[in-house]
Amino acid sequence: MLRVFNTLGRRIDSFIPNEPHSVRMYVCGPTVYDEVHIGHGRTFVSFDAISRYLRLKGFNVIRVQNITDIDDKIINKAKSVGKSWNEVSEYYTKSYLEMINLLKVKIDIHPKVSSHIKEIIDFVQGLIDRGHAYVANGSVYFDVDTYPKYGELSNIRKEEWDQGEEIVKEKKNPYDFALWKAYKPGEPFWDSPWGKGRPGWHIECSTMSTRYLGTKIDIHGGGIDLVFPHHENERAQTESITNDTWVKYWMHVAFLTIKKEKMSKSKGNIIPLKEAIAKYGPSTLRYWFLSSHYRNPIEYSDDVLEQSAKSLQRLKDAVSILRKIILEGPQHYAKESEIKTQAEIFGAILNFDNAMEDDFNTANALTAIHELASIVFTKLQYSQDVLGAIMALDGFRKFNDVFAVMDEEFSSEMDRISSIINSVIEIRNYLRERQMYELSDKIRESLMKAGIKVLDSKEGSTWRFQ
Numbered sequence: 001m002l003r004v005f006n007t008l009g010r011r012i013d014s015f016i017p018n019e020p021h022s023v024r025m026y027v028c029g030p031t032v033y034d035e036v037h038i039g040h041g042r043t044f045v046s047f048d049a050i051s052r053y054l055r056l057k058g059f060n061v062i063r064v065q066n067i068t069d070i071d072d073k074i075i076n077k078a079k080s081v082g083k084s085w086n087e088v089s090e091y092y093t094k095s096y097l098e099m100i101n102l103l104k105v106k107i108d109i110h111p112k113v114s115s116h117i118k119e120i121i122d123f124v125q126g127l128i129d130r131g132h133a134y135v136a137n138g139s140v141y142f143d144v145d146t147y148p149k150y151g152e153l154s155n156i157r158k159e160e161w162d163q164g165e166e167i168v169k170e171k172k173n174p175y176d177f178a179l180w181k182a183y184k185p186g187e188p189f190w191d192s193p194w195g196k197g198r199p200g201w202h203i204e205c206s207t208m209s210t211r212y213l214g215t216k217i218d219i220h221g222g223g224i225d226l227v228f229p230h231h232e233n234e235r236a237q238t239e240s241i242t243n244d245t246w247v248k249y250w251m252h253v254a255f256l257t258i259k260k261e262k263m264s265k266s267k268g269n270i271i272p273l274k275e276a277i278a279k280y281g282p283s284t285l286r287y288w289f290l291s292s293h294y295r296n297p298i299e300y301s302d303d304v305l306e307q308s309a310k311s312l313q314r315l316k317d318a319v320s321i322l323r324k325i326i327l328e329g330p331q332h333y334a335k336e337s338e339i340k341t342q343a344e345i346f347g348a349i350l351n352f353d354n355a356m357e358d359d360f361n362t363a364n365a366l367t368a369i370h371e372l373a374s375i376v377f378t379k380l381q382y383s384q385d386v387l388g389a390i391m392a393l394d395g396f397r398k399f400n401d402v403f404a405v406m407d408e409e410f411s412s413e414m415d416r417i418s419s420i421i422n423s424v425i426e427i428r429n430y431l432r433e434r435q436m437y438e439l440s441d442k443i444r445e446s447l448m449k450a451g452i453k454v455l456d457s458k459e460g461s462t463w464r465f466q
């Protein structure tokens with residue numbers, strides 16, 4: 001049974017979505033005023049692995065992730081670079097979408113704040129009509145005292161909330177927060193029943209989530225920094241409209257840190273995804289993000305990424321061996337020792353599943369897959385057991401369905417390509433046996449140019465993608 005840690009209540013709950021076969025997921029996306037960084041990457045990839053595992057279990061998953069394209073930080077950035085707010089946000093939105101695509105993060109809907117102003121105004125009006133919000137000097141504030149459950153999600157009392165410069169006299173209480181901000185010169189604005197202005201931050205997620213996913217959702221997530229005030233406020237707004245439980249499972253990803261500090265745009269310590277993808281490739285990055293459980297922080301370093309690349313290569317090598325056994329292994333009756341190894345293969349795949357069922361523990365799932373690779377290197381490679389190889393390859397396929405770090409190895413063309421490469425390698429072996437090295441080296445070079453590395457050893461030649 002799948003179990004999930006719910007930030008609401010800080011406990012592990014059985015995962016039973018509102019509807020039996022579908023999962024509605026909303027993840028808070030970036031504020032687009034700077035390059036999307038590897039800290040974002042970690043959170044977005046974590047929810048991607050969660051969605052992929054849920055799909056593997058037979059759920060239909062719809063994931064909505066917003067783009068905050070109106071915000072104080074965007075306005076400030078626009079002023080500092082002498083551009084308009086939408087030039088800034090369009091530029092970084094484009095870059096964000098490219099990176100998400102390269103990282104193979106599947107998001108179904110990417111709603112932007114600026115395209116949902118009317119829906120936001122309607123939502124705010126609904127809160128005013130129900131007595132949960134009030135107008136003051138052209139701004140609209142949420143009246144926190146009207147939502148008794150405030151603080152339940154974060155365990156933070158409203159009185160403790162220090163809003164810094166957000167504190168203004170027109171509010172009833174210092175902990176009330178803006179739903180709509182009255183116009184200030186030089187800022188973007190839209191017309192509303194309360195005069196010119198723009199939306200506050202929290203209201204966009206309540207509005208866009210209910211607009212696309214309805215009034216009840218299964219998973220709402222983001223980085224751990226969003227628990228308070230953002231998610232606390234979103235919950236207060238939405239449940240004040242629906243009078244019902246909004247989110248079933250609140251899930252939060254721990255930080256990616258650099259020199260032990262949260263990586264963030266406002267701290268100026270970011271490594272843009274663009275740079276990291278160019279340097280390490282998307283698969284190594286995904287592997288690294290998922291090599292820790294999503295609720296544990298991860299610390300960036302070159303070493304740890306190099307180590308991830310090596311560990312991933314180990315898994316790819318195991319898959320190459322399996323393909324070779326399946327294509328060329330001898331057909332024979334199963335031996336006692338092979339049946340024992342097959343049971344171990346089953347065991348490793350079961351461990352993978354158990355780890356994922358345990359609050360999506362990708363770290364333990366990865367350990368199980370490395371167990372499977374060890375069985376390939378120490379047993380299957382020598383026994384050449386075709387049935388065992390088929391079982392193990394299925395395990396790796398399952399792993400890749402969730403981790404998506406070796407899609408090349410599992411593309412539908414792969415079987416055909418593998419047999420072609422194997423034939424070429426066979427011809428090359430034949431040439432080498434007859435000491436026709438000039439020709440055999442030429443074949444190796446041509447394969448190299450096609451991204452295929454030939455590895456010669458006493459036992460014969462194998463190959464892998466670069």
Ligand SMILES: Nc1ncnc2c1ncn2[C@@H]1O[C@H](COP(=O)(O)OP(=O)(O)OP(=O)(O)O)[C@@H](O)[C@H]1O
Nearest residue numbers: 029030031039040043222223255256263264265266
């Ligand atoms: N270092 C990080 N580790 C994990 N998740 C992160 C990290 N930084 C941001 N996120 C998550 O990415 C999403 C988008 O965040 P946001 O655009 O606010 O990023 P940010 O870099 O923290 O920006 P700012 O510094 O302006 O707050 C949120 O869900 C947030 O929690």
Ligand SMILES: [Zn+2]
Nearest residue numbers: 028029205230
């Ligand atoms: Zn949000």
